[in-house]
Ligand SMILES: [Fe+2]
């Protein structure tokens with residue numbers, strides 16, 4: 014039976030059990046990385062509109078996404094300020110970089126926009142799972158940790174909606190059966206990638 018942490022998501026592989034304790038004991042590092050993930054999610058939404066200007070149906074959903082991701086960025090940077098932690102420069106994100114390479118490679122059969130929508134769908138889905146994991150890990154902690162647990166639960170719900178939006182947009186440009194098949198393939202590719210990467214105190 015699929016775990017509750019993967020419920021509603023296209024993922025077939027759970028985050029390593031080593032990640033939550035590592036993240037919990039390095040919360041400042043995780044929050045810094047997380048803030049930049051939100052920034053990059055907004056930037057990806059802006060990038061899609063510029064890269065596919067002929068697809069005007071993207072405008073409204075992408076503007077809504079960008080606004081929500083920037084709100085998340087503000088919320089996480091506010092938390093960092095409260096903790097007296099400087100944001101610092103954006104870190105590299107090998108997971109996202111490699112996943113984009115793997116899923117946007119030529120010849121997946123669903124077209125350039127389809128590939129970009131699917132890769133973003135998976136990044137949102139994995140973020141949703143990580144937020145759920147972190148929320149559970151923090152729920153029995155001190156007051157500050159419990160507050161953070163609630164915050165991550167709310168963010169997990171938002172990222173879960175984002176995965177669905179990207180999937181639904183892909184179904185507007187490709188036949189839904191083709192999209193479902195591609196999601197199944199992509200889930201295996203994503204799982205292999207996740208297992209190949211070291212467990213680190215970062216969001217992905
Ligand atoms: Fe977000």
Ligand SMILES: [Fe+2]
Pocket residue numbers: 054082137171172175
């Ligand atoms: Fe998101």
